[in-house]
Amino acid sequence: ACAASAGAAGVSAGRAPRLPGVMWPEGILETLHNLPHLSISLRPVSNEFSLSQDYVQSQMLFIVVTLGLGFSMLLLIAVLLCAVITFFRPIDTPILSARIAVMAAAIAMALAATAANDYNEHYSDGLDELVFSLEDLRGMAEAVQTGGATLVSLSRAVDTTSGAIAHCCGCPAAVAPAPPVASVMEPTLCESLELRRVVALQSDTFATDTGDGAAHFTHAIDTLRYATGWHSFTTSLPLFALLSTAAAVNIGTCLGRRSLLVGAQFFAVVIWWMMCAITAVQLAIAVGLADACCDPTATVVRVLTWFALQGKDPQSDTLSLQLAHHFLQNCSLPAPLSSALMKTSSGLHMLSSNLTRVGAGCSTPVLLEPAQRAIDQAQAMVTHNLALLAGQPACDRVRRAWHNGVENGLCGDITQAVVGVLVWQGVCGGLLLLLAALLPALWHSHWLPPMSCACQMGQWHHRFRRLAQSSDTITTRLLTTDEPLLQPLSAASAASAAQPSSSPGGRTPAGRRSALELSGAGEEPGLSAGGGGAGRSSAGAAASASGAGPSNGSASGEGPRGSFSESVSGSSRVNSPASDPNRRKAVAPSDVRCSPPSDVLVGEGSDSDSD
Secondary structure (H helix, E strand, O other), X not given: XXXXXXXXXXXXXXXXXXXXXXXXXXXXXXHHHOOOOEOOOOOEOOOOOOOOHHHHHHHHHHHHHHHHHHHHHHHHHHHHHHHHHHHOOOEOOOOHHHHHHHHHHHHHHHHHHHXXXXXXXXXXXXXXXXXXXXXXXXXXXXXXXXXHHHHHHHHHHHHHHHHHHHHHHOOHHHOOOOOOOXXXXXXXXXXXXXXXXXXXXXXXXXXXXXXXXXXXXXXXXXXXXXXXXXXXXXXXXXHHHHHHHHHHHHHHHHHOXXXXXXXXXXXXHHHHHHHHXXXXXXXXXXXXXXHHHOOHHHHHHHHHHHHHHHOOOHHHHHHHHHHHHHHHHXXXXXXXXXXXXXXXXXXXXXXXXXXHHOOOOOOOHHHHHHHHHHHHHHHHHHHHHHHHHOOXXXXXXXXXXXXXXXXXXXXXXXXXXXXXXHHHHHHHHHXXXXXXXXXXXXXXXXXXXXXHHHHHHHHHHHHHHHHHHHHHHHHHHHHHOOOHHHHHHHHHHHHHHHOOOOOHHHOOOHHHOOHHHHOOHHHXXXXXXXXXXXXXXXXXXXXXXXXXXXXXXXXXXXXXXXXXXXXXHHHHHHHOOOOOOOOOOOOOHHHOOOOOOHHHHHHOOOOOOOO
């Protein structure tokens, strides 16, 4: 496991690093590391971090799968909204629990977005630690580079002074083709003096190998800052969008602003797709860090080996791989850059020992002292450079920078930040989906009053119901006034109203009062112009009263038809507002009960007793 391998590496190095597996949530790196890695052709790929084509394809597949799932959820949201608008009737007023659920989801989403943004501070801390470690190594490389340049200049001084001695001694490699001078020195002395060229060559090699070290670290730091600067936008942009949405939802819910809720519903879809893209990238980075941080040393060696096999810069890549093996795995082995320094040191030592063998004619202080001084200065610079690159102090410095930058910075704070942002933004996405599903319960309604009137919701509800009933009553009256079935009754009522009353005092006998008046429905002032059921009931009751015979006051003696007209007129006078002005109570159309018109048919052939 990741924690076990990292712990073993820490124990072997004699330090206690912060293990990448010990972070919140616990065991998340093992879960990410054990996710199936598949290439584009759906072949299994090793979960060890590398820069191979198959591994890069497996990381891209994580992004594609996440975007596909996000788009599927986006389609489900669209289908839900269409189904709500098309197949569900708007409710009268949203219930209080729906409002509380919407506000709770919005507040929880805002808190989750704030928690995700807080993890960006961990990312900044880890990035600072990594950059500081790289700057420490860059300082070390600059010191070595400066030492190499100084060694080159001192080696040239050694070459010049030693060459003057060789020229004085008459060495063949140091003089022109001319007759040699007297007292030619032994060949061993000339060969040892010829080592000045070896010293200069090895110094140039060392300076060439270390000349671009500081530039490599500077390029790495600039690339790291440029490549990681976008991460702050992955938390700040969703934070701004989610906080704005949560504020709009809470304000719209509290104040009853349906426009804000509809706007929040629309922007929730846009924010969801934005968060899907950010989460997909975060997931790929988190999986890559989990694969790399299981064993950071092995990961670096594996990546450098891959670079060396590419063959783009074999010498530099091979040297980088050898340095990684030396400083990170086995510091007891000779340092790769120390070979040139050791050859330079050996040549300087032989030159210094052979200067005492120079003859009396060439052993003047004018020749020997500058040569010896140059050799001593070059030897001191070689020792200085060896102290920077070889030995336990150099390994301790590099490992300390590795521990602070990679184990603590990259595999500690940065990995924790990426995983934390991934988890909290996943929570934000789930709450955003829940909010998008709950919002139609508020804006898909006839009436959305402010929550400040929650204590009077019952009164507002009754007022709304009375308003709806009054609207239905007015609509019914307007639609039934011009019904063809009511026109004959209205004409008969108008004709009978013009005739004088048959009863003394203009009052209608008690026997002729309609069943509608006796039932109490006649209290409606405008009953004659009301619903068709009330008119028909009055007409049927008048017809039943006319069945008492011609003695009921028929002026023309025409039988049942005249009695019917007279009774209708009497009923209309009884039910008119002028007959009883004290009766003003309005009765809803649903409370008017109509008597069956069968008494009219019975009244044509029955006597008064049957009526």
